Amino acid sequence: MDCKNAMTCNCVAKKLNINGIVQGVGFRPFVYQLAAQYKIKGDIANTSSGVTIHIEGIRDNIESFCRDLTEKSPPLAHITETSIHSETVKGFKEFSIAQSIDQADCSTLISPDVSICDDCLRELFYPDDRRFQYPFINCTNCGPRYTIISDIPYDRPKTSMKHFKMCKMCQNEYDDPENRRFHAQPNACEKCGPHVSLHDNSGKKLDAQNPVEKTAKLLKQGYIVAIKGLGGFHLAVDAENDDAVSMLRSRKHREEKPLAIMSCDIEHIREYAYVQPKEEELLKSFHRPIVILKKKEPNPISKEVSPGNRYFGSMLPYTPLHYMLLQYGFTALVMTSGNMSEEPICIDNEDALKRLSEVADYFLIHNRDIYLRSDDSIVKHTSGDTRFIRRSRGYIPVPVFLKKKVPHILACGGGLKSTICLTKGNNAFISQHIGDLENQATYEFYQLTIRHMKRILDIDPVLIAYDLHPDYLSTTYALEQQNIEKVPVQHHHAHIVSCMAENRLDGQVIGLSFDGTGYGTDGNIWGGEILISEDKRFERAAHLSYVSMPGSEAAIKEPWRMAVSYLYDAFGKELYSLDLPVFKEIDEKKIQFIVEMISKQINSPSTSSLGRFFDGIAAIIGIRNHVVFEGQAAMELEMLAEKNTNKTYDFEWISGDMHRILLQPIVCGVVDDMSKGVHPSDISSKFHATIIKMFSELCNIVRKESGLNRIALSGGVFQNSIILTGLMEKLEEKGFQVFTHTQVPANDGGISLGQAMIAATVANS
Numbered sequence: 001m002d003c004k005n006a007m008t009c010n011c012v013a014k015k016l017n018i019n020g021i022v023q024g025v026g027f028r029p030f031v032y033q034l035a036a037q038y039k040i041k042g043d044i045a046n047t048s049s050g051v052t053i054h055i056e057g058i059r060d061n062i063e064s065f066c067r068d069l070t071e072k073s074p075p076l077a078h079i080t081e082t083s084i085h086s087e088t089v090k091g092f093k094e095f096s097i098a099q100s101i102d103q104a105d106c107s108t109l110i111s112p113d114v115s116i117c118d119d120c121l122r123e124l125f126y127p128d129d130r131r132f133q134y135p136f137i138n139c140t141n142c143g144p145r146y147t148i149i150s151d152i153p154y155d156r157p158k159t160s161m162k163h164f165k166m167c168k169m170c171q172n173e174y175d176d177p178e179n180r181r182f183h184a185q186p187n188a189c190e191k192c193g194p195h196v197s198l199h200d201n202s203g204k205k206l207d208a209q210n211p212v213e214k215t216a217k218l219l220k221q222g223y224i225v226a227i228k229g230l231g232g233f234h235l236a237v238d239a240e241n242d243d244a245v246s247m248l249r250s251r252k253h254r255e256e257k258p259l260a261i262m263s264c265d266i267e268h269i270r271e272y273a274y275v276q277p278k279e280e281e282l283l284k285s286f287h288r289p290i291v292i293l294k295k296k297e298p299n300p301i302s303k304e305v306s307p308g309n310r311y312f313g314s315m316l317p318y319t320p321l322h323y324m325l326l327q328y329g330f331t332a333l334v335m336t337s338g339n340m341s342e343e344p345i346c347i348d349n350e351d352a353l354k355r356l357s358e359v360a361d362y363f364l365i366h367n368r369d370i371y372l373r374s375d376d377s378i379v380k381h382t383s384g385d386t387r388f389i390r391r392s393r394g395y396i397p398v399p400v401f402l403k404k405k406v407p408h409i410l411a412c413g414g415g416l417k418s419t420i421c422l423t424k425g426n427n428a429f430i431s432q433h434i435g436d437l438e439n440q441a442t443y444e445f446y447q448l449t450i451r452h453m454k455r456i457l458d459i460d461p462v463l464i465a466y467d468l469h470p471d472y473l474s475t476t477y478a479l480e481q482q483n484i485e486k487v488p489v490q491h492h493h494a495h496i497v498s499c500m501a502e503n504r505l506d507g508q509v510i511g512l513s514f515d516g517t518g519y520g521t522d523g524n525i526w527g528g529e530i531l532i533s534e535d536k537r538f539e540r541a542a543h544l545s546y547v548s549m550p551g552s553e554a555a556i557k558e559p560w561r562m563a564v565s566y567l568y569d570a571f572g573k574e575l576y577s578l579d580l581p582v583f584k585e586i587d588e589k590k591i592q593f594i595v596e597m598i599s600k601q602i603n604s605p606s607t608s609s610l611g612r613f614f615d616g617i618a619a620i621i622g623i624r625n626h627v628v629f630e631g632q633a634a635m636e637l638e639m640l641a642e643k644n645t646n647k648t649y650d651f652e653w654i655s656g657d658m659h660r661i662l663l664q665p666i667v668c669g670v671v672d673d674m675s676k677g678v679h680p681s682d683i684s685s686k687f688h689a690t691i692i693k694m695f696s697e698l699c700n701i702v703r704k705e706s707g708l709n710r711i712a713l714s715g716g717v718f719q720n721s722i723i724l725t726g727l728m729e730k731l732e733e734k735g736f737q738v739f740t741h742t743q744v745p746a747n748d749g750g751i752s753l754g755q756a757m758i759a760a761t762v763a764n765s
């Protein structure tokens with residue numbers, strides 16, 4: 001029965017306020033169609049906090065409508081809060097979509113950038129479609145979002161599409177609630193939307209009929225092409241072409257880090273890597289992250305793509321342009337961030353031409369601006385879950401949903417792999433990957449990200465949390481802010497609380513915080529810590545013994561220095577008599593000099609870092625003496641450990657209020673195996689097994705002392721799958737409840753979340 005006369009029939013009216021990710025994800029057309037299905041009149045409008053819906057209809061229909069609203073909402077929508085109020089019946093004549101309402105308090109959630117959907121992909125390759133081979137095809141279910149928004153509410157004038165006036169056909173689609181492109185803000189076509197063009201590296205436009213086809217030809221010929229994407233530029237080469245990949249490496253000054261690759265479908269990926277069902281799911285998800293996959297050997301990909309590594313980082317195309325390029329028959333394209341190593345990724349055409357002209361031979365650019373750069377995300381499926389190595393494009397700005405409400409806080413993150421975190425209500429918004437805060441360009445991007453996110457999330461912080469490290473640029477930034485309370489946070493405490501926050505844990509836990517570097521409350525460099533943690537405070541229950549880091553930062557870049565330090569710690573002056581690769585490869589005078597530095601304590605801070613211990617062992621067994629990126633030696637040590645073993649080295653700790661783990665027994669065991677000619681890969685397996693066994697036994701002791709049974713694992717060392725899986729297993733065997741990261745990275749990309757939660761306790765006290 002239809003509700004014809006509101007005044008006389010059994011009609012009710014309700015007002016619904018819905019919060020969450022409900023804008024730019026096809027929510028209004030969904031509601032419109034739902035209203036038609038249940039013969040409901042009223043209207044819907046985007047507001048600054050979500051959507052508001054007025055509905056009038058028969059009671060049963062209203063109930064069905066409300067049920068379907070949450071149960072059948074579009075795939076990209078995410079409802080966090082619904083409130084329903086009764087209203088008086090106004091007698092709406094139809095259901096309509098009203099103008100967006102600007103409100104003072106903006107708390108709507110913005111959708112991340114979404115890969116092209118199947119419907120758009122079909123149209124892209126269907127010759128009769130009016131958007132056939134149009135590289136900017138999109139609809140309400142797909143396309144750019146976060147990277148093109150300058151402000152909220154999310155409407156076309158507040159995106160970088162404001163420069164393009166829709167043609168009549170596009171406008172009709174945009175206005176038609178029955179259409180897939182109804183209010184799709186980036187809606188465009190060949191006639192009215194953005195375009196690609198191909199340029200040489202002097203900026204001169206090439207006269208190409210089909211710039212994409214021409215680009216594919218150039219790539220086949222071995223050229224390097226800078227390609228403007230969704231969150232920034234990529235540098236692309238044919239992944240099967242050794243010379244091209246080597247040239248890209250040398251021009252980009254990225255000598256050894258693995259390069260990401262992109263293939264058109266799973267079948268192509270299977271030509272060079274194993275793809276497990278969970279990995280396939282991740283690859284195909286609309287987030288389209290780079291997924292770390294086990295290499296097949298032999299494989300057709302150039303050895304230069306991922307040297308010294310058992311894995312490839314691979315992804316599927318996520319923009320129409322990617323699909324168009326890959327149709328020209330590549331097994332894979334290298335698609336690495338368009339930057340010089342260590343600098344932020346380029347997003348602007350002119351900037352790219354300036355900064356990348358030494359690297360790229362050609363530029364495939366377009367005229368849709370990117371407002372906020374966003375690198376590709378990197379994930380690995382390990383120990384039964386998805387682990388973020390980098391959480392960025394496709395995931396940002398979806399918040400971590402918190403257990404309790406917190407005030408507006410800005411957390412400044414650390415120094416490496418920086419992110420920032422802004423909180424509001426139950427939401428913690430962690431920024432995209434910003435990078436290592438070690439140069440002015442990255443620092444500018446860092447400040448820009450803070451400004452931009454504060455604006456689009458409408459957050460005005462009342463507190464700033466920052467790392468204790470006095471030399472981090474993030475610390476400098478925090479201390480420069482005026483008229484706001486500042487909360488210093490210890491690095492490893494932040495790691496553990498970040499793991500607690502995403503697992504919604506209260507109270508105390510045993511925290512295993514393992515990483516390379518973090519400033520301790522005693523001024524030393526920590527990183528092999530067991531902390532009894534809660535969000536307010538922590539106590540150090542155990543740590544690795546201190547050894548010297550001769551040359552400070554230099555010891556991170558030159559693991560042989562750490563090798564000398566651990567050897568000196570174990571053998572004293574006897575170390576010179578040891579028969580180890582490091583003594584053959586490094587000049588004796590240099591080694592003597594380092595020993596001097598250690599014994600006289602010149603520029604040699606003390607460290608309890610587990611990351612450095614991995615580096616040092618890697619150098620002792622001859623893997624490498626120098627690294628080009630942080631953690632490289634440790635990563636190669638992991639790659640070398642082929643089989644699981646039950647064998648371990650002796651280990652020992654000195655008990656006390658704070659247990660101190662001795663390193664000498666392990667170092668002596670490794671050296672002894674080296675002298676017996678044991679293969680480094682067996683030493684590596686045994687070393688991993690030792691770390692796992694030692695910490696699981698130590699946790700048992702800490703449990704007895706503290707009465708705590710929950711363990712949180714955090715810190716960059718947990719990117720090591722052997723350590724993560726091994727410790728989880730051993731601890732669970734012992735009856736511990738183990739919590740790990742699945743929403744933010746275990747590395748320093750996750751600490752901003754912990755910092756914010758710790759600062760929140762200051763506000764609440």
Ligand code: ZN
Pocket residue numbers: 116117118119120121138139140141142143
């Ligand atoms: Zn679409």
Ligand code: ZN
Pocket residue numbers: 166167168169170171188189190191192193
């Ligand atoms: Zn158009």
Ligand code: FE
Pocket residue numbers: 491495515516517518715716747748
């Ligand atoms: Fe860390």
